[in-house]
Amino acid sequence: MAQACEKTLTLEEISVSGYEKIIRVLNPEVGLHAIICIHSSVIGPTLGGIRIYPYPNEEIALKDVMRLAKAMTYKSLLSECSWGGGKAVIIADPKVDKTKELLSAFAEAVHQLKGEYICAEDVGCSPEDVLLISKTTPYVVGLPHEKSSGNPAIFTAWGTFRGIQSALKKIYNSSDLEGRKIAIQGIGTVGFELARLLFWAGAHLIISDLDQKRCLELQQLTGAVILSTEEILKAECDVLAPCAMGGILNSRTIPLLRCLAVAGCANNQLLNDSDADELASRGILYAPDFIINAGGLINVSLELEAEGYSPIRARNRVNRIYDQLMVIYKIAEQNRFSTHRAALSFGDYRLKYQIGKRIEPPYFHHASM
Numbered sequence: 001m002a003q004a005c006e007k008t009l010t011l012e013e014i015s016v017s018g019y020e021k022i023i024r025v026l027n028p029e030v031g032l033h034a035i036i037c038i039h040s041s042v043i044g045p046t047l048g049g050i051r052i053y054p055y056p057n058e059e060i061a062l063k064d065v066m067r068l069a070k071a072m073t074y075k076s077l078l079s080e081c082s083w084g085g086g087k088a089v090i091i092a093d094p095k096v097d098k099t100k101e102l103l104s105a106f107a108e109a110v111h112q113l114k115g116e117y118i119c120a121e122d123v124g125c126s127p128e129d130v131l132l133i134s135k136t137t138p139y140v141v142g143l144p145h146e147k148s149s150g151n152p153a154i155f156t157a158w159g160t161f162r163g164i165q166s167a168l169k170k171i172y173n174s175s176d177l178e179g180r181k182i183a184i185q186g187i188g189t190v191g192f193e194l195a196r197l198l199f200w201a202g203a204h205l206i207i208s209d210l211d212q213k214r215c216l217e218l219q220q221l222t223g224a225v226i227l228s229t230e231e232i233l234k235a236e237c238d239v240l241a242p243c244a245m246g247g248i249l250n251s252r253t254i255p256l257l258r259c260l261a262v263a264g265c266a267n268n269q270l271l272n273d274s275d276a277d278e279l280a281s282r283g284i285l286y287a288p289d290f291i292i293n294a295g296g297l298i299n300v301s302l303e304l305e306a307e308g309y310s311p312i313r314a315r316n317r318v319n320r321i322y323d324q325l326m327v328i329y330k331i332a333e334q335n336r337f338s339t340h341r342a343a344l345s346f347g348d349y350r351l352k353y354q355i356g357k358r359i360e361p362p363y364f365h366h367a368s369m
């Protein structure tokens with residue numbers, strides 16, 4: 001089977017200005033149609049998750065992977081992880097089409113890139129899926145075994161929790177969550193974990209998900225109020241935490257918001273950069289997504305360092321998200337522009353002067369097992 005996959009696997013380059021390399025990956029024999037996008041490897045080899053999603057067509061998938069890969073460049077620059085920005089999307093329904101053969105064929109494509117792109121889990125792709133991918137290629141992180149860092153989602157949730165605390169500190173001059181109302185859109189892997197952290201810190205939770213069973217389960221654990229996927233955006237709350245899909249902050253939804261801050265883990269929350277200006281003009285504090293959700297990246301990064309993975313170092317590094325956001329809020333305030341713009345300029349500066357460029361090659365400790 002592996003040989004048949006290799007024979008029919010094709011990698012074709014798609015040229016798009018502003019992106020280093022975009023590759024269409026096809027293997028019709030196993031139903032694989034994927035795109036690997038390398039936005040920038042100026043600072044280091046690229047690292048980013050694999051999203052498995054039933055995109056209606058390639059054009060939409062391409063647009064998504066390009067935005068996600070670019071966000072990874074900035075996420076790494078701002079979190080000082082010394083990676084480039086890359087991402088992959090597989091056009092497939094993870095519930096129906098995600099076969100062992102499909103993942104193995106994708107893994108072969110990753111392997112052919114010889115470490116230019118290091119992959120991890122993302123929406124639709126579990127740590128068990130990346131474990132399977134690691135049977136074909138070492139260029140994988142976030143595996144569920146002792147020489148790896150495991151599921152990054154817990155660290156993403158912790159970083160988002162710290163980000164919510166930073167937003168409260170900016171608004172109320174206190175990061176205390178006791179009695180604060182937090183609305184979470186999407187209680188998947190990260191959102192669910194985040195909700196539990198917020199619950200124990202004393203927050204009142206308002207939640208929403210397409211999956212009602214998950215909502216009921218979390219309600220039982222935390223007493224959260226459940227709202228519909230549309231109503232959650234209009235919830236009167238201190239912080240709205242988008243933890244589902246991207247593009248949720250746009251010209252239609254922003255006028256509906258009744259929160260003081262937006263601080264959640266979803267990637268690419270703004271449909272357009274200008275949506276950040278609209279949030280700022282309405283006095284809504286925005287925690288830039290590529291800073292607040294860097295916990296998972298920081299966690300997986302550590303397993304590629306010479307000394308190997310350490311959850312304690314990972315936690316301590318993720319804790320810094322709080323201070324990084326406080327700095328961004330201050331820059332934005334001083335310059336009278338949006339927090340998103342402040343974060344982008346910070347990243348552009350680091351990229352221009354190649355600050356934090358990787359010197360050491362990554363160590364794939366799990367591959368030596």
Ligand SMILES: NC(=O)c1ccc[n+]([C@@H]2O[C@H](COP(=O)([O-])OP(=O)(O)OC[C@H]3O[C@@H](n4cnc5c(N)ncnc54)[C@H](O)[C@@H]3O)[C@@H](O)[C@H]2O)c1
Binds near residue numbers: 185
């Ligand atoms: N997993 C990580 O470590 C990580 C790291 C950085 C960023 N992110 C981003 O955070 C977001 C969530 O990631 P995840 O790993 O928890 O994904 P997930 O697939 O486990 O969870 C997403 C949840 O959102 C729900 N959802 C989808 N559309 C919705 C809608 N319109 N309204 C309400 N709920 C909706 C889904 O039913 C699902 O439960 C994604 O945007 C992801 O890219 C995740």
